Amino acid sequence: MIGDPQGRPPTTPTGDPVSNWQWLAHVVHRERLLVISDGDLPFARALGVGFTEQTIVPAELMLGIGRGEPLPFVTGTFDCVAVPDADAVFDLFSSEGEARAACSELRRVLRDHDGLYVGFERTGVADARRWSRRARRLSPSKQRRMLVRCGFRALRSYYVEPSPQRPYSIIPAATGAVVAWERLSAGGAWQSRARRMVARAGLHPLLFEHRVVIGGT
Amino acid sequence: MNVELRELLRVIDPAFGNDSRAWTRVTVVRNIAAIGTAAAGASEGGGGFKLLVTDRRGVPQWVGRCVGLGDPPGWLTGDHMMELSHDPVASAHVPEVRTAESANLRLMLTAYLGATSLRSLGERMRPEAWGQHARAVAEVADRVTARAGTINPTLLAALTVSEQERRLARDLLLVGEAMPEMPIVEILRPFLARYAELPFRLQHGDLWSQNVFWRNGRWWLIDFDECGEFYTPLHDRFHLLSAAPRAATERPWFALRGDQRPDDWGRARAAVLRDHAAQLGLDDALVGLSLVAYLVHLIGFRMRPPLHGLFTARLIGKLTRVSTYLSEGGAIEKLVPLR
Numbered sequence: 381m382i383g384d385p386q387g388r389p390p391t392t393p394t395g396d397p398v399s400n401w402q403w404l405a406h407v408v409h410r411e412r413l414l415v416i417s418d419g420d421l422p423f424a425r426a427l428g429v430g431f432t433e434q435t436i437v438p439a440e441l442m443l444g445i446g447r448g449e450p451l452p453f454v455t456g457t458f459d460c461v462a463v464p465d466a467d468a469v470f471d472l473f474s475s476e477g478e479a480r481a482a483c484s485e486l487r488r489v490l491r492d493h494d495g496l497y498v499g500f501e502r503t504g505v506a507d508a509r510r511w512s513r514r515a516r517r518l519s520p521s522k523q524r525r526m527l528v529r530c531g532f533r534a535l536r537s538y539y540v541e542p543s544p545q546r547p548y549s550i551i552p553a554a555t556g557a558v559v560a561w562e563r564l565s566a567g568g569a570w571q572s573r574a575r576r577m578v579a580r581a582g583l584h585p586l587l588f589e590h591r592v593v594i595g596g597t
Numbered sequence: 598m599n600v601e602l603r604e605l606l607r608v609i610d611p612a613f614g615n616d617s618r619a620w621t622r623v624t625v626v627r628n629i630a631a632i633g634t635a636a637a638g639a640s641e642g643g644g645g646f647k648l649l650v651t652d653r654r655g656v657p658q659w660v661g662r663c664v665g666l667g668d669p670p671g672w673l674t675g676d677h678m679m680e681l682s683h684d685p686v687a688s689a690h691v692p693e694v695r696t697a698e699s700a701n702l703r704l705m706l707t708a709y710l711g712a713t714s715l716r717s718l719g720e721r722m723r724p725e726a727w728g729q730h731a732r733a734v735a736e737v738a739d740r741v742t743a744r745a746g747t748i749n750p751t752l753l754a755a756l757t758v759s760e761q762e763r764r765l766a767r768d769l770l771l772v773g774e775a776m777p778e779m780p781i782v783e784i785l786r787p788f789l790a791r792y793a794e795l796p797f798r799l800q801h802g803d804l805w806s807q808n809v810f811w812r813n814g815r816w817w818l819i820d821f822d823e824c825g826e827f828y829t830p831l832h833d834r835f836h837l838l839s840a841a842p843r844a845a846t847e848r849p850w851f852a853l854r855g856d857q858r859p860d861d862w863g864r865a866r867a868a869v870l871r872d873h874a875a876q877l878g879l880d881d882a883l884v885g886l887s888l889v890a891y892l893v894h895l896i897g898f899r900m901r902p903p904l905h906g907l908f909t910a911r912l913i914g915k916l917t918r919v920s921t922y923l924s925e926g927g928a929i930e931k932l933v934p935l936r
């Protein structure tokens with residue numbers, strides 16, 4: 381391995397690392413993947429690299445699903461479901477009940493013992509202009525509880541740096557892991573110390589913009 | 598978590614077997630390319646991701662890389678380091694390496710040193726102290742690299758003069774491609790006439806200050822991926838000197854013009870080279886020739902796949918300076934001032 385004196389990632393095209401989430405998830409079969417896309421099609425396609433077949437449906441379809449319409453697929457059609465921008469999808473629903481109905485429907489079309497990828501943006505404390513709107517959204521713990529109630533199991537949260545589209549680092553949402561990562565990626569001395577203090581205090585969601593939930597059924 | 602990855606981690610560290618929170622112990626820290634599956638065959642890219650593996654409390658235990666078996670073979674090449682880490686002599690300076698392989702994945706983990714690199718240490722040092730440390734590191738690298746040749750004699754197969762001349766010709770062509778704006782090959786060729794006189798020897802290959810750590814009273818070396826690529830004497834020393842502390846890197850220490858004299862950093866660097874050059878029987882002209890050969894081979898290496906010219910800009914700048922110095926009548930004996 382060549383060390384880069386500037387510490388930058390290589391810029392040569394080396395495949396799309398977005399699909400490496402599959403090596404952290406419990407994805408047994410790589411045949412059919414369903415992606416609920418908010419319009420970022422290159423990202424949606426990259427998520428499913430390695431799958432034999434990808435079905436990409438627009439997020440707007442979920443609006444009807446939340447109101448009781450079924451997804452147009454038979455039960456257990458897919459080996460994996462990905463909702464790369466779940467915040468945008470959840471924004472469509474006017475109540476938690478609608479969101480739950482949509483999640484249940486995703487569970488229905490997923491085969492047993494297979495994978496789930498859900499991407500959330502962090503509720504940005506620093507982004508004050510959008511705070512009030514985001515505060516109405518489901519909190520991470522509520523999102524998680526809802527997914528569990530809908531039949532998803534073994535859910536694990538990761539922070540993704542700098543973004544799900546460029547997942548250079550994927551950090552388990554656990555204090556030990558976040559502190560270890562902060563130590564490894566130490567920047568300026570005072571910033572690094574401040575970040576580690578925030579991480580140790582369990583406030584690590586403040587440090588990251590993006591969160592991804594990976595799980596199974 | 599993924600059963601295949603978890604099984605590989607369990608092979609390397611049995612504590613993964615029954616840990617329901619095992620997923621919190623694996624952080625992906627350098628996710629640069631898609632992992633191909635064995636079924637998909639070799640992908641265009643490769644590289645996979647680097648892992649930081651901690652214990653349950655978050656204390657780092659291992660760092661390493663996970664790639665697909667379908668990825669090009671060059672993306673996981675830690676075999677030299679693994680051999681050295683299990684060697685009773687070299688293991689005093691090379692951290693433990695473990696590997697595991699499954700149907701789709703190959704995992705290679707190195708024991709986390711938790712140590713300070715020479716780069717970090719060097720930023721707080723005076724030139725003379727840094728030079729002493731660099732000399733000690735180079736001597737350790739000499740011993741460990743010699744051991745690599747003993748463990749794996751195939752690394753010594755390229756030590757023939759004819760093979761080295763073939764590689765020089767190949768790399769000169771690539772340097773010509775990398776520097777089309779100047780007749781670099783024509784300028785350098787006369788100065789390379791004594792190339793066959795160099796006492797070629799196996800080199801670590803990537804001995805820069807981020808691959809050298811100080812822990813428990815001794816130096817530790819990592820990243821032997823380029824061991825077997827370079828055989829120019831002093832290659833490792835030139836590489837180590839190139840990545841000197843920030844205070845030193847901007848100061849010229851070779852190809853000095855008439856009235857320029859080495860400063861403290863230049864003298865510290867000269868001290869790193871001087872004794873070893875004398876041991877090898879290199880006169881001043883051969884030391885200058887070694888610097889030219891070092892730059893040519895390194896640029897040639899970085900121009901070839903899989904790097905395709907990555908990280909060559911600084912090297913090209915240095916070779917431009919050297920070739921300008923030589924084309925303006927500078928003596929190769931004085932290219933690298935040793936005193």
